[in-house]
Amino acid sequence: MCDYVIELILLGGLVLSALWAVLSPRLLRSVLALALASIMVTLLLFRLRSPLAGVFELSVCAGLISAVFLSVISMTQPDTETSVNKENRERLRRYWYLPVILVLVGLALCRLELPNFPLAEEIGGSVRDVLWNVRQLDLLGQIVILLAGAFGVVVLFKEWRNER
Amino acid sequence: MLPLLVLAPLVGLIILNLPIKAFNRTLFAVVGLVLALGQIALVWANPPGFLELSSPGGLVLGLVEDNLARIMLVAIGMALAAAIVVGHETIKEESRQRSFINLILVSMMGMNGTVLLTDLFSLYVFIEITGVASFIMIALHRGKDAIEGAFKYLILSAVAGALMLLGVAFFLLTAGATDFSSVSGALAEGAPHPGIARVAMGVFICGLFVKGGMVPFHGWLPAAYSTAPSGVSVMLAGIATKVSGVYALIRVVRFVFAQDPAVSQILLILGILSIVVGALAALGQTDLKRMLAYSSISQVGYIILAVGCGTEVAMAGAVFHLFNHAVFKSLLFSNSAAVEQQLGTTDMDQMGGLGTKMPITSLTATIALLSTAGIPPLSGFWSKLIIVAALWHAGLHGYAVIAVLSSLLTLAYFLGMERRAFFGKVTPAVANVREANLVLLAPAVLLALVTIGLGLCFPYLAESFMVLGRDRLW
Numbered sequence: 001m002c003d004y005v006i007e008l009i010l011l012g013g014l015v016l017s018a019l020w021a022v023l024s025p026r027l028l029r030s031v032l033a034l035a036l037a038s039i040m041v042t043l044l045l046f047r048l049r050s051p052l053a054g055v056f057e058l059s060v061c062a063g064l065i066s067a068v069f070l071s072v073i074s075m076t077q078p079d080t081e082t083s084v085n086k087e088n089r090e091r092l093r094r095y096w097y098l099p100v101i102l103v104l105v106g107l108a109l110c111r112l113e114l115p116n117f118p119l120a121e122e123i124g125g126s127v128r129d130v131l132w133n134v135r136q137l138d139l140l141g142q143i144v145i146l147l148a149g150a151f152g153v154v155v156l157f158k159e160w161r162n163e164r
Numbered sequence: 165m166l167p168l169l170v171l172a173p174l175v176g177l178i179i180l181n182l183p184i185k186a187f188n189r190t191l192f193a194v195v196g197l198v199l200a201l202g203q204i205a206l207v208w209a210n211p212p213g214f215l216e217l218s219s220p221g222g223l224v225l226g227l228v229e230d231n232l233a234r235i236m237l238v239a240i241g242m243a244l245a246a247a248i249v250v251g252h253e254t255i256k257e258e259s260r261q262r263s264f265i266n267l268i269l270v271s272m273m274g275m276n277g278t279v280l281l282t283d284l285f286s287l288y289v290f291i292e293i294t295g296v297a298s299f300i301m302i303a304l305h306r307g308k309d310a311i312e313g314a315f316k317y318l319i320l321s322a323v324a325g326a327l328m329l330l331g332v333a334f335f336l337l338t339a340g341a342t343d344f345s346s347v348s349g350a351l352a353e354g355a356p357h358p359g360i361a362r363v364a365m366g367v368f369i370c371g372l373f374v375k376g377g378m379v380p381f382h383g384w385l386p387a388a389y390s391t392a393p394s395g396v397s398v399m400l401a402g403i404a405t406k407v408s409g410v411y412a413l414i415r416v417v418r419f420v421f422a423q424d425p426a427v428s429q430i431l432l433i434l435g436i437l438s439i440v441v442g443a444l445a446a447l448g449q450t451d452l453k454r455m456l457a458y459s460s461i462s463q464v465g466y467i468i469l470a471v472g473c474g475t476e477v478a479m480a481g482a483v484f485h486l487f488n489h490a491v492f493k494s495l496l497f498s499n500s501a502a503v504e505q506q507l508g509t510t511d512m513d514q515m516g517g518l519g520t521k522m523p524i525t526s527l528t529a530t531i532a533l534l535s536t537a538g539i540p541p542l543s544g545f546w547s548k549l550i551i552v553a554a555l556w557h558a559g560l561h562g563y564a565v566i567a568v569l570s571s572l573l574t575l576a577y578f579l580g581m582e583r584r585a586f587f588g589k590v591t592p593a594v595a596n597v598r599e600a601n602l603v604l605l606a607p608a609v610l611l612a613l614v615t616i617g618l619g620l621c622f623p624y625l626a627e628s629f630m631v632l633g634r635d636r637l638w
Contacts, residue, residue, distance in 0.1 A: 137170075141277065141289040144174065145296055148270045152300040155263045 007047055011106075014040035017100065023088050031069045038062035068149075072157055169206070169237065169280060170465035172199060173273040174198045177266060189261040197245055199272065204241035209233050223581045231628060235483055236279045236411050237491040242614070243402035244272055246494045251395025251500045253604040257261075260304060264395060271297035271399065275407045284335060284342040284420070285370070288328045291375060295321045295423050298404050301396040302388050302425040313391035316384040324374035324381075331368030334360050348420045365421055369413065369430070376409015378468060379438040382461050389457035390510070394501030397453060398607075401460050402494030410464055410486055414471055414479070423474040431472030436566055438465030443573035447580070452510040454494070455581060455622050462574065463536060469567060470551045473558050481550030484629040488543045488618070492532040495611035499529040502600035502608065503585070505595060512581060515592030521597045524605050526586040528612040533578035535615045538571045543618035 014037055021033035038061035078086035132139075176199050180192055249267060255261045274293030281287060299321065303314035336342055338361045339350035351361060370381075370571035377385035389401050413431075421427055442462025449455035467489070470482035502525045503518065504510050521525040548571060557563035601606070618625065 135285075137277075137281070138286055138289045140174075141274075141286070141293055144270060144293050145274060145289075147177075148267065148293065148296045148300065151263060151266055151270070152296070155267075155300055156259070156303060156306065 007044065010040050010047070011042050013045070015099065015102070023092070025085050025088060027073045028070075031066055031073065033067045034064045034069070038065075068153075072153060168288075169203060169276045170273060172202075173269040173276065177269045177273075178579050180262075180266065180269070181590050189252065189258050192262055192265040193248050196248040196268055199269065200241045200245040200248060200259060203272075203276075204238050204243075207237045207241075218244045228524035232411075232415070232483060233279050235487050235629065236407060237276065239487050240272065240275050240279070240403050240407065242611070243490050243494045244268060244399060246402065246498055246611060247395045247399035249603060249607045250398050250498050251393070253601070254394045254505055255304070255503055264301065264304060267297045268399065271301075271404060275403065278407050278412060279305055282344045284332050284344070284347060284416075287412060287416075288332055289323070291328070291412060292325055294404055294408050295325070295375070298388075298396075298400055301399070302392040304393050304396060307391070309387075310393075313384075313387035320381070320384045325369040326371075327367045327374070328371035331364045331366075331371065334364030334367070338364065344415075344420050348422060351420075351424075354421060365424060366484060368416065369427060370503075372409050372413045372416070373434065374409075375405065376413065376464060378409065378434055378464060379441045379461065379463060380434075381584040382438070382442075385461060386454050386457040389460070390451055390453035394497065394504060398494050398497040398501065401456065401497050402489050403490050405433060405460075406490055410467055413468070414482060414486075417471055418474070418479060428472045428558070430473050431468050432560065432563060435465045435467075435469030435472050435473075436563055438462060438468060439567060439570045440573075442464075443570050443577065446577040447573065449577075450512050451511050451587065452503065452515075452581065453497070455512070455577065456496050456500060459496075459536065459574070459577070460489075461494055462496075462570065463493075465570075466548065466551055466567060470554060473551075473555050473560060473563075475554050475558055478554035480626070480629045481547055481554055485544075485551060487629070488535065488547050488615070491611050491614050491618075492535045492544065495528060495532040495608055495615065496536075498604075498608045498611065499525050499532070502604050505604065507599045509593070512584045514591060514593040515585040517586075517594055518597070519586035520590060521532060521594055522599045524599060525608065528605075528608040529586065530582065531612045531615055532577045533582065535619070537575040537578055539575075540618045543615050543622065546619060546622045576589065 017033050017037035017040060021030045021037060024030045024033060038057055042054045042058040042062065045051070045057055176195055180187060180195055248265065251264050252261065255264055265550060272296045274290045274295075275299060277290030278287060278294065281290060295317075299314050299318045302317060303311045328431070332342055335347050339347045340359050341347065374381040385405070389397050392400060412564075417423065417427055417431065439462050442458050442460070442465060446455050446458035446462060463485070465484050467482045470478040470485065500510060502522065503515070505516075506522065507515065531542065537541035537547045538548035552564050552567050555561075555567065
């Protein structure tokens with residue numbers, strides 16, 4: 001357990017950031033909390049010796065996705081802080097046990113004797129090689145998902161702003 | 165031809181979004197229709213094939229077009245063609261119609277990729293493409309109920325995606341690769357970590373259950389189907405959930421997990437649960453679209469039951485029922501669109517005597533519901549008969565009896581719908597209603613003819629639905 005102190009701290013930070021993102025009454029602070037959660041994941045990936053995956057996580061999730069969220073927030077009309085706080089209190093009252101269950105499950109899994117799995121490089125080559133040489137069709141698929149997301153922003157938010 | 169089926173919708177998408185003033189809403193619909201119908205023609209005209217795309221990294225990316233994939237590609241073409249026509253007639257705003265067609269092409273690419281690719285991670289990516297497009301289309305009109313329905317679908321879809329990705333990660337660790345042949349080979353030889361392999365199978369299949377809207381993961385489905393615009397309901401109910409959940413389940417359980425006994429048992433139990441729960445829930449509905457949504461859950465249960473049985477005949481029955489379901493559910497939602505357009509509501513308590521005002525809609529709806537209930541000589545009779553016979557022959561007598569009795573439930577809720585909506589005295593709301601226009605009737609009539617034709621010609625077409633043994637190409 002002592003070998004993983006840094007990882008446990010990062011995991012704790014990740015859970016707290018995620019909770020802040022979900023419970024924050026202000027959308028902007030939620031986005032910042034989400035970006036912080038992505039930074040925690042990035043650091044974890046560096047600790048797990050996947051630096052390229054960490055770089056992608058930082059640039060795409062903490063960077064690009066935050067930018068997309070901010071542009072969408074600029075097109076929405078936020079709820080009043082009073083109504084959001086009221087909803088958050090109700091949500092906490094109903095679902096307080098979920099993070100507790102999550103932590104207990106995590107602690108239970110720590111006690112399992114999991115086998116030693118091979119490192120990523122031993123399985124299928126470097127991240128660079130897999131991404132650019134092996135998974136081209138999946139890259140195309142992910143570009144199409146981003147395109148679909150762009151259509152979603154137009155359909156759900158741009159027209160609404162024009163109507164307002 | 166195989167990569168063309170994945171890339172053609174993308175090319176169509178790019179062309180339609182060029183800044184050309186001539187592109188109006190009708191041209192958008194025509195391009196979408198040409199791609200959908202062209203897909204059917206392309207599959208019909210070419211023999212089955214298997215294509216390997218080699219990459220410098222050594223991974224062989226496979227695109228397979230066996231009998232199962234060909235049946236699905238034809239079903240995708242038909243259901244999307246119906247959805248495009250219904251969408252054109254029911255979505256009048258130009259910008260929204262354009263967005264609808266754009267998203268239809270995105271989901272077409274996602275579904276074609278799901279059907280053709282032979283890699284678990286690619287399967288996940290292309291299922292997600294369909295899911296993202298579907299979620300946005302459900303909320304197309306931005307009504308409160310539609311956004312709630314879309315949000316439910318989004319959350320559960322995200323959970324399903326996370327489960328599938330977790331399964332893929334475990335397979336990568338235990339089998340060393342994620343393509344179908346490597347994973348199935350590793351499972352057949354005995355994976356180095358059998359416990360982890362079992363967990364991987366379990367979580368991956370859970371994800372597919374959520375995507376397919378099977379009991380007990382069906383909570384999102386009635387809200388999504390009933391609140392979506394009509395053209396989107398045709399697409400979702402007709403084909404999207406069938407490809408993302410049911411087809412992927414068949415492909416993975418049979419061809420990758422080699423009909424693992426524990427997985428088969430779970431499928432049998434969940435299949436029978438879906439049949440009964442869906443049918444009982446449909447009985448109590450007053451909204452036409454919600455009733456059709458619960459009916460979908462019930463009919464998918466027959467397919468899952470047959471996949472759980474796993475014999476060659478059962479698999480043929482499962483695939484045939486999957487195709488039939490795509491046809492008659494698209495037909496029923498097209499009818500629902502016609503009724504909603506004329507009446508302004510899908511509340512069955514306000515309908516009554518619609519049969520006299522909308523005779524063609526009523527007739528095609530009757531054909532669809534009789535086929536769903538398994539009445540001969542329509543196509544649904546054959547697929548249900550094959551499934552029940554396969555279950556009985558495999559010694560699963562209890563399941564066979566429940567499946568037959570549930571068909572009576574299906575008949576009950578559909579006859580109830582017919583009596584309330586189409587027969588009986590003309591209600592005040594229906595007094596001034598007229599039949600839908602020819603364009604909106606066209607997909608309903610054509611799908612009804614397919615239902616009748618498949619039923620009458622099934623003895624000559626039975627071979628096309630045999631998906632095991634002979635046509636396995638890798």
